[in-house]
Amino acid sequence: MNEIDVLSVFCAPDGSHGNRLGVVREGSDHPDPASRQALAARLGFSETVFVDDPERGRLDIYTPSGRLPFAGYPVVGAAWLLDIEVLELEVGDVFARQDGEFSWITARPEWAPPRTLTRYASAAEVDALPTPPPGEGWLYAWAWEDEAAGRVRARGFPRRGDGIDEDEATGAAALLLTAALGRALNITQGRGSQLLTAPAPDGTIELGGRVTFAPTR
Numbered sequence: 394m395n396e397i398d399v400l401s402v403f404c405a406p407d408g409s410h411g412n413r414l415g416v417v418r419e420g421s422d423h424p425d426p427a428s429r430q431a432l433a434a435r436l437g438f439s440e441t442v443f444v445d446d447p448e449r450g451r452l453d454i455y456t457p458s459g460r461l462p463f464a465g466y467p468v469v470g471a472a473w474l475l476d477i478e479v480l481e482l483e484v485g486d487v488f489a490r491q492d493g494e495f496s497w498i499t500a501r502p503e504w505a506p507p508r509t510l511t512r513y514a515s516a517a518e519v520d521a522l523p524t525p526p527p528g529e530g531w532l533y534a535w536a537w538e539d540e541a542a543g544r545v546r547a548r549g550f551p552r553r554g555d556g557i558d559e560d561e562a563t564g565a566a567a568l569l570l571t572a573a574l575g576r577a578l579n580i581t582q583g584r585g586s587q588l589l590t591a592p593a594p595d596g597t598i599e600l601g602g603r604v605t606f607a608p609t610r
Contacts, residue, residue, distance in 0.1 A: 397436070402470040403562035403586040403602035410585040412562040413607050414470040415441035420453060429455050439551075439560050442467040450480035450489075458555035463487075463504040465564015465600055469496050473604035495589065497601035502572035505565035508533045508549075510573060516546035524559050525550040533566040538581070545570070547582045562586035564600050571598050 398418065401411030415436045420443035423429045433441040433455035440461070445451040452471055454461045462483035472480060472489035473496040480487045484504040490497050513519050513536040522534055535547040547570070549560035561583035571578050571590040580588040591599040 398474060399438075399607040400470045400474060400604055401607040402466040402473075402604050403564070403582070403588050404605055405585045405587055406603075408603070408605055410561065410583065410587075411603070411605070411607075412466050412560065412583070412586060413438050414467055416467075416471060416474055417441065417443045418447065420445040426460065429453065430460070433457055434555070437556055439557050440464050440467045442471050444471065444475070446481070447475055448477075450475060450477045450487075452480055452482055454482075456551075456553075456555065457557060458553055461506065463500070463506075463565070465498070465500065465505070465566075465568060466562055466602075468498050468500070469564060469600060469602060470604050472496055472498055492601070494603050495601045496604050497599050499593075499597050499599050500568055501597055502568045505568045507531065508563075508566045508569055510535065510566070510570055512536060519546050519548055522548060522550075525552050528552065531566075533563065533570065535570060535580075543576055543578050545578050545580045547580050549582060559583065562588055562602070564588065564602075568598050568600060 398416040400414045404411035415438045434457045443453040454467050488499045508531045510533050516536045519536045532550045538544040538546045549563040551557050567588045577591045589601045
């Protein structure tokens with residue numbers, strides 16, 4: 394089996410935090426859905442992406458418990474690693490660009506899996522939530538840190554029983570929140586990951602952040 398690249402996506406300015414992503418560059422090493430699902434479950438990252446064609450950017454994304462037609466942070470991470478401008482996903486083509494320290498993709502919020510977006514009165518209330526909060530279904534808890542500046546504090550809780558109690562950085566939820574609020578956002582999620590968004594008039598949203606190779610543990 395080929396070596397798996399492990400990235401940190403949506404890092405803080407100093408390179409810390411970020412959501413760990415497994416990237417299997419040779420998707421043919423795991424040719425069927427069952428073997429891909431088994432590897433994603435064994436790795437235990439929020440998502441693992443399999444590259445089926447590196448030149449065309451054809452991707453296949455798995456959580457520890459299921460397959461996703463689209464997810465934000467795996468696509469941002471893969472775009473950075475493969476250094477290409479278009480990625481092929483089941484939902485359609487995703488355009489990517491590099492801008493200094495940031496890796497950006499352009500996506501549609503309707504591609505994102507459903508999330509419950511719950512606003513809290515303060516960032517302190519978001520910070521005080523248990524991990525995970527009681528209830529079922531994917532919860533994205535958020536509050537304004539500075540509404541005028543578009544700064545948001547957020548935490549993400551999959552609550553699907555697959556060992557991911559809290560998602561460190563959730564690109565799909567950032568797309569949904571941006572669409573709901575209709576404005577650009579600077580989101581601090583989890584322990585300190587940073588996600589940036591910018592909506593466009595055609596209904597697409599740019600999603601960006603820093604990507605690095607994850608430190609060994």
